[in-house]
Amino acid sequence: xxxxxxxxxxxxxxxxxxxxxxxxxxxxxxxxxxxxxxxxxxxxxxxxxxxxxxxxxxxxxxxxxxxxxxxxxxxxxxxxxxxxxxxxxxxxxxxxxxxxxxxxxxxxxxxxxxxxxxxxxxxxxxxxxxxxxxxxxxxxxxxxxxxxxxxxxxxxxxxxxxxxxxxxxxxxxxxxxxxxxxxxxxxxxxxxxxxxxxxxxxxxxxxxxxxxxxxxxxxxxxxxxxxxxxxxxxxxxxxxxxxxxxxxxxxxxxxxxxxxxxxxxxxxxxxxxxxxxxxxxxxxxxxxxxxxxxxxxxxxxxxxx
Numbered sequence: 640x641x642x643x644x645x646x647x648x649x650x651x652x653x654x655x656x657x658x659x660x661x662x663x664x665x666x667x668x669x670x671x672x673x674x675x676x677x678x679x680x681x682x683x684x685x686x687x688x689x690x691x692x693x694x695x696x697x698x699x700x701x702x703x704x705x706x707x708x709x710x711x712x713x714x715x716x717x718x719x720x721x722x723x724x725x726x727x728x729x730x731x732x733x734x735x736x737x738x739x740x741x742x743x744x745x746x747x748x749x750x751x752x753x754x755x756x757x758x759x760x761x762x763x764x765x766x767x768x769x770x771x772x773x774x775x776x777x778x779x780x781x782x783x784x785x786x787x788x789x790x791x792x793x794x795x796x797x798x799x800x801x802x803x804x805x806x807x808x809x810x811x812x813x814x815x816x817x818x819x820x821x822x823x824x825x826x827x828x829x830x831x832x833x834x835x836x837x838x839x840x841x842x843x844x845x846x847x848x849x850x851x852x853x854x855x856x857x858x859x860x861x862x863x864x865x866x867x868x869x870x871x872x873x874x875x876x877x878x879x880x881x882x883x884x885x886x887x888x889x890x891x892x893x894x895x896x897x898x899x900x901x902x903x904x905x906x907x908x909x910x911x912x913x914x915x916x917x918x919x920x921x922x923x924x925x926x927x928x929x930x931x932x933x934x935x936x937x938x939x940x941x942x943x944x
Contacts, residue, residue: 644716646680647709649673650688654706657695718908720776731759734918737771737778738764740860741800741877742901745933746782748879749925756921760914768835773906779915781904782922793910795919797901798926801893801935802840805881807870811888817873818890827872828853829863839897840875878935893935901926 652662653673663670681688688702698706738746743766746753750762765771771778773792781787786794804822811817816825830853831841844853855871857863867874868886875897881887903922909915926933 642680642683644712646676646683647712649676650680650702650705651709651713653677653689653696654698654702654709657697659696717774717776732914733761733763734780734914735763735765735776735778736780736782737767738782739768739784740766741880742782744861744864744877744880745800745929749929753918753921753925757917760918770904773904773909779905779909780918780922783902783904784899786902787904791907792904793907794902794904795923797903797923798930798933800899800901800933801878802875802897802899803878803881803889803893803935804873804891805867805876805887805889806873807868807886808888810870810873811890822873822890823847823849824851829855829857829866829872829874831863832856832858834858839899843894843897844875877933879929879932882932882935889935898934 648666649662652665653659656662656665659670659673659677663673666673677688684701684705686701687699688705689696690699736746743764746764753762754760765778770783770787771781773779773781782797784800806814806817806826814822814826816822828844828848828851830844831838833856835841835858836845853872855866857866863874864876864880866872867876867881868884873890875894876887878889878893882889903919905915905919910919
């Protein structure tokens with residue numbers, strides 16, 4: 640008798656989801672396929688793995704005994720998948736980056752530069768506010784402001800991103816209060832919605848507005864950026880995105896308490912893969928070269944009221 644990892648995936652999906660239809664959705668196959676493969680697995684083991692109860696599938700004692708063994712197979716399969724790129728000796732292939740939208744904006748500004756330095760590398764950039772699961776290869780590298788909760792993951796410091804208050808040039812001319820502390824009481828603002836009230840920039844702004852609400856509230860930093868650029872209201876933007884754009888006027892120095900230290904996070908199984916290592920080194924160098932705009936050392940003057 641030989642068992643395949645595909646059979647164990649079916650068993651694990653049914654054990655975790657509790658029914659065939661949910662397991663089928665996880666596996667991206669049809670429900671009859673899941674039922675057929677589970678039946679074949681039980682026949683090959685000569686054991687009933689689940690009790691079919693009205694409220695779902697419940698593992699039998701045999702299923703309970705098999706579960707940790709199947710989970711061990713899953714961990715081994717994931718480890719093999721992560722280590723597969725180490726067999727290559729060339730810096731080529733696809734690298735998957737998980738980033739939040741602000742970092743994505745910085746990366747896209749410099750993608751052509753990265754491509755010139757790594758001509759055989761293809762980049763996949765996924766924008767997300769949550770951390771990708773590196774153990775399951777949802778991404779090869781994660782770029783985040785926070786350190787990983789999993790101590791087994793490796794974090795490499797990249798550099799800081801600074802934020803300041805900006806307004807669109809014409810809006811600032813129409814609203815002299817924008818150039819003083821009165822901006823928080825008299826000017827319209829663009830900010831994040833309630834689901835993103837935990838963001839440091841939103842917490843800072845909420846304190847300054849003292850009960851006022853931004854006139855426009857969004858769930859995406861790129862939408863916030865475009866709204867401020869269209870003159871909807873003032874907003875807190877990363878300095879590198881706005882300092883060299885003539886649409887914007889910086890109205891404050893970089894806000895010290897909003898400076899955000901960035902980290903590049905990698906699974907230990909991948910850090911020595913030539914492709915991953917090369918991209919990591921290039922990203923570290925890129926952040927060093929761009930330290931001045933990232934931290935807001937340049938400034939556009941406010942126009943006369």
